[in-house]
Amino acid sequence: MTKNNIKPSTQRGVSVFKTISKHRLFIPIAFLMFLLLLNIFIKPGFLRISLGRDSSGNPVLIGNLVNILNNATELVILAIGMTLVTASSKGQDISVGSTIAIVGGVIMRVLCGNETQPTELKAPIILAFLLGCLAGMVCGAFNGILVAKFKIQPMVATLILFTAGRSIGSMAMGGLKPKAVSSFGYYGNFIPGFPIPTPILITILVVAITYIALKKTNLGLYTRAVGINDRSSRLNGLNPAKIKFMAYVIMGFCVGIAGFVQSSRVQTVNPYTIVPGIEMDVILAVALGGNSLGGGTVNMAGSIIGAYTLQTLTSMLTTLNVNTNAVPVFKAVIIILLVAIQTPAVKNFFSNKAKVSKIISNQGKESA
């Protein structure tokens, strides 16, 4: 403490910067800020939010920020589940996109029955939602059993549903492509008369529940303990298999909510093309948030920020008229850069350089 007091003010400034830059949310937040600034630079009216009217005359919020918050919903919800899965099982669930296809298929079948253009909903929406979540949780439980009980690597275990999921979704819909009536669309777009997009409200709800769950229960601590060391957590009285299984079921529940929002957006589902490649985006969001993909870290805030960062990037590239198929190039470059600066080899390289320069400057002082 006393040492800090005698430091000159410039050095204290440096140390404040150092403590900030050492914070685990520094890289994700800094990157998000950088992207937002870039966006403002590219498109001056980026931050403007206005109250407009949709085709049926209801008030709606319009603006780039609203769009980003709206479109990132699925990514955020999935990133929450993926953080738990990654932390506890030291691997990723690559079946989330396929499972969304299953969930969407189930929801559509429940709502539309066997008709392609039903004039009314065949079942209450809440029932469809619950059955969709149940489908997601069953898929999660399947993955969870394979990972926790049979001790299969998560990526391999989820490869099974990754391969089959979209086909199962198509089977659940009976090969039809039904379109539900527009009242189902409230959950993916706007509730008439209320200007904020519903997905944003759903995101806030899910994030709040997650926050409470992490604060009030030992969920975060236990998943981290299992991820850091399976065996020692068992010696401490935890049941690693149960916790891993639970993480996958929670992931399934998240997939259920995301699938519900996604299928409500256009009120129809094409299982083969719904949310293409979202599993990779979700994993990327988790990695962007500063979570180790090797397990053992639960940085939930980081993952959520990572998801928004990714959505900001995607929408920025769309603004710049980049072909949708070429967007992955930029994502790839960013993944590599972000992961590379977090690797021990690069970190050592820089800290060694700093040490060497310090030694040289000290020697210079001594000789003087």
Added chain:
Amino acid sequence: MLKRKESPTDTAFLLTITISLFIVIYILSIIFLGDKGFSKIQMFFNLFNENAALIVIACGLSIVMITGSIDISVGGSTALICTSCIVCLNNYGFNFFTALILALVIGLTFGAVQGFMIAYLEMQPFIVTLAGMFLGRGLVALIEVNQIQVDNPSFELLSGARIQIPFLGDINKRGVFIQSKLEYGVVIAIIVVCVMFWLLRKTNLGRSFYAVGGNSQSALMLGINVKKTRFNAHLLCGLLAGIGGFLYLFHTRSGSVQQATGLEMDAISASIIGGTLLTGGVGNIFGTLFGVLTSGIVLLIVTAIGSQDPWWPQITRAAMLCFFIVLQSIICSRKRK
């Protein structure tokens, strides 16, 4: 002299299961689906014709998996190879050999860069190769958005050429004897399988792959350069992805952004069915060959049964994958006891 009876190793056991499963499925398909073309000899060769590229790529993945790593960029690099080779063949006067060299260079570049990041920077293989996959597919879109076809007479001549197999063939409905045909790509694929088998069994490099994958700590203590071995595995996988991508082009003669989607997962599942453990250290190239053939024949059977629903092939494939993964897990846990 008495020979001590040795219990079969994991590799041998898993290999036996795969090969016997393939033979059983093939015989059953001949018995029950003979009228749908399964009794024809050409059917057997078609299995190779269709899957030549996948065989080569799966070999590369097996090697990476034996070393305890993973590479999911092969689908992306295949798409990139196809599109860039076609653009060069059509517009820049490339011929067969320069296109082949271009394909190998692309494959090796992917392998070398990814290998460097994984081995020397110690980044996670999944993330690095995921970026590779994004990069490959994205670059295709930057080169050419639409689907394109090869428009190069000499290349098409070579690609359309077939080997006539002597003395083997089928008699068609009119009673005319038709010789069985094999594409040249299959010959390359078989050569690759044999070379890789030799490499893994007989050379220091191949043995060090197994050592690093089995236990990298003890491999280090044995004096194996673990980092270099990992790098070499990815380099080799990149080379094989280059060859495989070229064979893919050789077979399809077209290129698009969505080409070879899910090829990496097909290759991984073929390796797993063939008895390669993703944890590393266990695997066999011939197993991989039979893994490709088994999933190929199952797909053919499901299509031939004539179910109108388009979802059965993938579901069957996943069910088969599930069976093999659980089987592997049971074998491993029994060994641990």
